[in-house]
Amino acid sequence: MVGQGDASDGLPSERFGMAAGRVEEGAPVEAVRAGDRGAFGELAERHRRELQVHCYRMLGSYDESEDLVQETFLRAWRRRETFEGRSTFRAWLYRIATNACLDYLERHPRAPRPYTDPPMVGAADAPRPQRLPWLQPFPDRLLDAVELAAPGKSEPDAVVVEKETIELAFMVAIQHLPPRQRAVLVLRDVLGWPAPETAGALDLTVAAVKSALQRARATVREHLPARRSEWAPGADATAAERELLRRYLGFLEHRDVGALVDMFRDDVRVTMPPHPIWFAGREQLLARLAELHDPTSPYYIGEWSDVPTRANRQPAVAHYVRAPGDDVYRAQVLDVLHVEDGRIVAITAFMPHLFAAFALPLTRDRP
Numbered sequence: 001m002v003g004q005g006d007a008s009d010g011l012p013s014e015r016f017g018m019a020a021g022r023v024e025e026g027a028p029v030e031a032v033r034a035g036d037r038g039a040f041g042e043l044a045e046r047h048r049r050e051l052q053v054h055c056y057r058m059l060g061s062y063d064e065s066e067d068l069v070q071e072t073f074l075r076a077w078r079r080r081e082t083f084e085g086r087s088t089f090r091a092w093l094y095r096i097a098t099n100a101c102l103d104y105l106e107r108h109p110r111a112p113r114p115y116t117d118p119p120m121v122g123a124a125d126a127p128r129p130q131r132l133p134w135l136q137p138f139p140d141r142l143l144d145a146v147e148l149a150a151p152g153k154s155e156p157d158a159v160v161v162e163k164e165t166i167e168l169a170f171m172v173a174i175q176h177l178p179p180r181q182r183a184v185l186v187l188r189d190v191l192g193w194p195a196p197e198t199a200g201a202l203d204l205t206v207a208a209v210k211s212a213l214q215r216a217r218a219t220v221r222e223h224l225p226a227r228r229s230e231w232a233p234g235a236d237a238t239a240a241e242r243e244l245l246r247r248y249l250g251f252l253e254h255r256d257v258g259a260l261v262d263m264f265r266d267d268v269r270v271t272m273p274p275h276p277i278w279f280a281g282r283e284q285l286l287a288r289l290a291e292l293h294d295p296t297s298p299y300y301i302g303e304w305s306d307v308p309t310r311a312n313r314q315p316a317v318a319h320y321v322r323a324p325g326d327d328v329y330r331a332q333v334l335d336v337l338h339v340e341d342g343r344i345v346a347i348t349a350f351m352p353h354l355f356a357a358f359a360l361p362l363t364r365d366r367p
Helices: 027-033 037-045 050-059 061-079 089-107 140-149 166-176 181-188 194-201 206-223 239-254 257-263 283-294 352-358
Strands: 263-273 278-280 302-312 314-322 329-340 343-351
Touching: 037 061, 037 314, 050 061, 050 089, 050 181, 061 089, 089 194, 140 283, 140 302, 166 181, 166 206, 166 329, 181 194, 181 206, 194 206, 239 257, 239 302, 239 314, 239 329, 239 343, 257 263, 257 283, 257 329, 257 343, 278 283, 283 343, 302 329, 329 352
Parallel strands: 263 343
Antiparallel strands: 263 278, 302 314, 314 329, 329 343
């Protein structure tokens, strides 16, 4: 877990009201202020998953987002007497979570940098993507849980995890922002907080918030893919995505590399955070895939088995491998696919310990 924090978390006494928020009144809030742990836990747990999504946007890491939600609850409990009920308990928690993330990023400064080495597989002069060793995926099953727990979408406190604000390309783009600019962008453009409330949460002036938001938007535009307009807010998996995933899984089942030729764009790239290696180019990638699945190849590690899933509102595949002589398939890698115009343009491959977040076992029997 991250540091336990202290009372000086940068938050003023709870005095900034959310203009559109629903005020939670009565016995539960009074019980929290009086030190009732049960009442606090009940109120706080209602918002755990959406707070985790918020921390994830701030940090780009699933593991760290879990830790920072716990840090948020610790800070909130210690400062419970500062909640005066003038805004929602939810808004108060968001402020604490935001400042906890800012404190964490101050202690652990980091920024994306281009890969320093050429691709392990691919042309040496291939354009180098950004390297974010801390980047991790967020399971769609938990994003769906946030939606199910939220009020109706017409209500002020509704939570909608739009595809355009959670896809990996967006997550990479906002990681280029200084932490406070990132907080301003997330609070204003993702959560829709008014400028005065954002200023109060971050101990800034309204003018400073407006300036930071303008700079943040310009930076994010520079780092988003050129085909940004293809992202449909709130869209579920498209028919094209589902069909592509079906074909991709078909290749994995039948090991027909030739079937993949028209599924990848020429300049497809594969990155594997936190590892410093990456692949570039369709022909080179297909050649390596053929070697991985050829029992006579030195790159062969065993028989593969694959399970479709979704992460960051994108198609994903959990891969298992049964090594020669082993009785079970073991978690190997989680691939998140970025699709444009029906073709895979990027694969981000993640560590197998994240399978648990997707409710996937670390081992499985023969399919």
